[in-house]
Amino acid sequence: KQEVTQIPAALSVPEGENLVLNCSFTDSAIYNLQWFRQDPGKGLTSLLLIQSSQREQTSGRLNASLDKSSGRSTLYIAASQPGDSATYLCAVRDGNKLVFGAGTILRVKS
Amino acid sequence: DAGVTQSPTHLIKTRGQQVTLRCSPKSGHDTVSWYQQALGQGPQFIFQYYEEEERQRGNFPDRFSGHQFPNYSSELNVNALLLGDSALYLCASSYRDSYGYTFGSGTRLTVV
Numbered sequence: 001k002q003e004v005t006q007i008p009a010a011l012s013v014p015e016g017e018n019l020v021l022n023c024s025f026t027d028s029a030i031y032n033l034q035w036f037r038q039d040p041g042k043g044l045t046s047l048l049l050i051q052s053s054q055r056e057q058t059s060g061r062l063n064a065s066l067d068k069s070s071g072r073s074t075l076y077i078a079a080s081q082p083g084d085s086a087t088y089l090c091a092v093r094d095g096n097k098l099v100f101g102a103g104t105i106l107r108v109k110s
Numbered sequence: 111d112a113g114v115t116q117s118p119t120h121l122i123k124t125r126g127q128q129v130t131l132r133c134s135p136k137s138g139h140d141t142v143s144w145y146q147q148a149l150g151q152g153p154q155f156i157f158q159y160y161e162e163e164e165r166q167r168g169n170f171p172d173r174f175s176g177h178q179f180p181n182y183s184s185e186l187n188v189n190a191l192l193l194g195d196s197a198l199y200l201c202a203s204s205y206r207d208s209y210g211y212t213f214g215s216g217t218r219l220t221v222v
Contacts, residue, residue, distance in 0.1 A: 004152070034210045042215055043116075043200060044153075049210035089152055096166040097143065098202075098211060100152030 002027045002094045006101035013080055014109050021075040021104045023090030028068045031093035035064050035075050038087045038103070047088075048075070080108045114214035116201050122220045123191050131186040131217045135203030141165075142184040143211065144176060145200040153200055159184050188219075196221045 003026045013019055023033075032051045036044040048057045048064040050073070056065040063076040077084060085108050091098040115134040123129050135142050141160045145153035155168035159178035178184045182203075188195055198218050202211040 032210065036213070041198070041218070043114075044202075044213035046210055046212065091152075096158045096160075097155040097168065098145075098153070099155070102150070102152045 002030075002092060002099045004090060004092055004099050004101040006088075006090055006104050008104060009102070010105040010107075012107040012109065015080060015082060017080050017108075019077050019080055019106075021077070021088050021090075021106070023073040023075070023101055025071045025073075025092045025099075027094070028071050030068065031095075033064075033066055033073050033093070034091050034098070035062075035073075036089040036091065038089060040087075044089065077106075080106075082108050082110045084108050114201055114203050114212050116199075116214035116217050118217060119215065120218045120220075122222060125191055125193060125221055127191050128187065128189045129191060129219060131188075131199050131201075131219070133184045133186070133201030133203075133214060135182050135184070135201075136212045139203035139205045139212065140182050141204045141206070142178055142182065143202045143204070144184070144186045145202065146170075147198040147200060147216070149197075156186070191221045193221050195219065 007022045034049045035047040050066040061078040066073045087103040089103045091100045117132045143158040144156040147153040157167040158165045162178045173189045175187045198216045200216045201214045204211045
């Protein structure tokens with residue numbers, strides 16, 4: 001059974017810091033991995049999608065890496081801003097479903 | 111280009127009642143999945159519909175059922191509501207197997 005863990009559960013940083021969010025999964029036989037952002041009470045916004053054959057994806061200040069063999073992914077956020085405050089969710093594609101971690105709650109202080 | 115549309119945005123139901131939630135997928139998408147997200151947790155997979163049939167189901171009781179229409183839109187039905195069914199219900203759409211999922215804004219269901 002695929003299980004996804006995200007560390008840390010919560011993170012509070014001053015504006016301008018670079019930060020790393022971690023995601024680990026138990027079964028390396030994944031189709032792809034997707035990082036999402038969720039604002040309080042809202043739906044999910046896709047940030048980055050990494051196919052199983054890829055090592056990383058970049059979008060603006062965001063960079064996500066994937067190491068299937070070790071069952072790990074990281075989301076790197078450069079020069080954090082207060083607008084980045086949200087919950088960040090990692091999900092792996094397992095068959096026809098996504099298996100999610102519980103998320104990392106990020107607060108960027110101005 | 112419209113994304114995934116869900117309705118209603120909020121609703122309150124009484125224990126034992128039945129509820130229907132609706133989802134219109136993103137234009138060009140043919141697959142619809144439903145997820146339940148309890149407060150403080152990650153979304154949990156309920157089921158996925160493709161070509162008007164349930165293709166895969168998560169660990170949810172038969173009280174949860176669904177339907178997909180020829181235009182790819184979908185409904186989630188929950189019968190005999192329990193207090194524990196209170197959650198954010200998310201609909202996600204996708205196209206075939208090569209791309210990621212696009213999520214809607216969700217329906218907040220409160221059972222009292």
